[in-house]
Amino acid sequence: MIIKHFKIITSALIVFATVACNDYSKSPYPSISFQSISSMPDNGRASAVAWSIDGKGYVALGRSNEKSKIKGGARTQLRDCWSYDPTTDQWTRIADFPDTPRVKAIAAVVNRKAYVGLGYDIEKIFSTDGGDNKPANLRHFWCYDPTTNKWTQMADFPSSASNACVSAVINNEIFIASGFDGTRFTKEFWSYNTLANKWTEHTKGGYWSPRSSPVFISNNKHTFFGTGFMGNIFNDWWEYLPDSKTWKRRKSMPDNGRTNGLGFSVGERFFVSTGRHTGGDLTGGKLFSDLVEYDVNKDAWYNRGVLPDGGRENAVSFVINDTVYIGCGENSVLNDENQVLKNFWKFNP
Secondary structure (H helix, E strand, O other), rough: OOOOOOOOOOHHHHHHHHOOOOOOOOOOOOOOOOOEEOOOOOOEEEOEEEEOOOOEEEEOOEEEEEEEEOOOOOOOOOOOOOEEEOOOEEEEEEEEOOOOOOOOEEEEEOOOOEHHHEEHHHHHHHOOOOOOOOOEOOOOOEEEEEOOOEEEEEEEOOOOOOOOOOEEEOOOOOEEEEOOOOOEEEEEEEEOOOOEEEEOOOOOOOOOOOOEEOOOEEEOEEEEEOOEEOOOEEEEEEEEEEEOOOOEEOOOOOOOOOOEEEEEEOOOOEEEEEEEEOOOOOOOEEEEEEEEEEEEOOOEEEEEEOOOOOOOOOOOEEOOOOOOOEEEEEEOOOOOOOOEEEEEEEEEE
C-alpha cells in the first residue's frame, strides 16, 4: 500500500496548537531502567505477533529482511514460532503456524490458549501467478495450545478488514477493532467467543475515526484504544465501556500521533511505546523510542524513558509476571539490509 503525504501548512499549525496544550504531566515514578535479554535466534522480524502464557513469552509470524522468491521486491514472510523462557533467557522453536505466512496479524490469549490469525499476505501483491485467486487479506483464525504444542483452526473472521487491525481481551472475549480491507480504512468492531467459536459484529457508530495499526489495551477493568493511521496520524485516546457498549474520549497523547506502535498493560497501569509518525518536515516525521504511561485516575500522560537503541516500529511486546519485554521491529527504510531487528529489552514499571 503506497500512501502519499502532502505538506499542508494549515494542518501543521493546527497540530502544533494541539500539542502545545497537551504536554506530559510530571511523573510520580522514576525513569525506566531497561535491561537487554537474548535476541531471537534468527535474523529478526517485523510486523509479527507476540503473547505470553504460564510464564513464557511467544513470538510468531511477521517478515524478515530477506528477499522472497517472488519478483518485485517482497520480503520473505515467516510462519515459524518461538517461545522465550525468562528463567533461562533462552528461545525455543515450537510448532510452526500451519497456514499462510503473514504480517500484521493479531494474537490474544484466553484461558491459557493463544488465538492467532487474520493479517495480510504481502507477497500476494507481488505475485504474477494469474491462477492464484487467494486474497491478500487473510481471515483464517487459529488456536495454539502450549500444553500439546498443536494448532487448531477456528471459525474464519467474517470481514475482509483483517489487515492492521488490533485485538484486546475483555471478560474472556476477544475484541477486534479497525483495520484496512484493501481499499479503505474501517472502524469495524467485532468480538469472538472462544467457547461458542462465534464472531459477533458490534455497532460501528460514531466515536473514533476509521484507521489502521492503532493500539488496543485491556486489563478487564479498563480498555483503551487510540493512535493509528488514515492518511494522517492520530494521537486520540478512547476508553471502551463494555457494560454500556459505548466509548468515552480521554486525554490525547502529548505528541503529533503515531502508528505501528505498541500498547500493553501491567496490572492497573497502561503504556504506549515505539511506532512512527509518518509526517514530513513540517509535522515532525520520526520513529519513536519512548515509553509513555497513561494514568487512568488522573487522565494524564507521563514520559517514562526511552529504549536504549533508538526508535523502531512494528515491534512486539509481551508481559510476564509484571515484567515487560519489547523487541524485534524495524528502524530504517525498506531497502536497508539492517532494517529488521531481533534484539529484546525488558523493564519493570
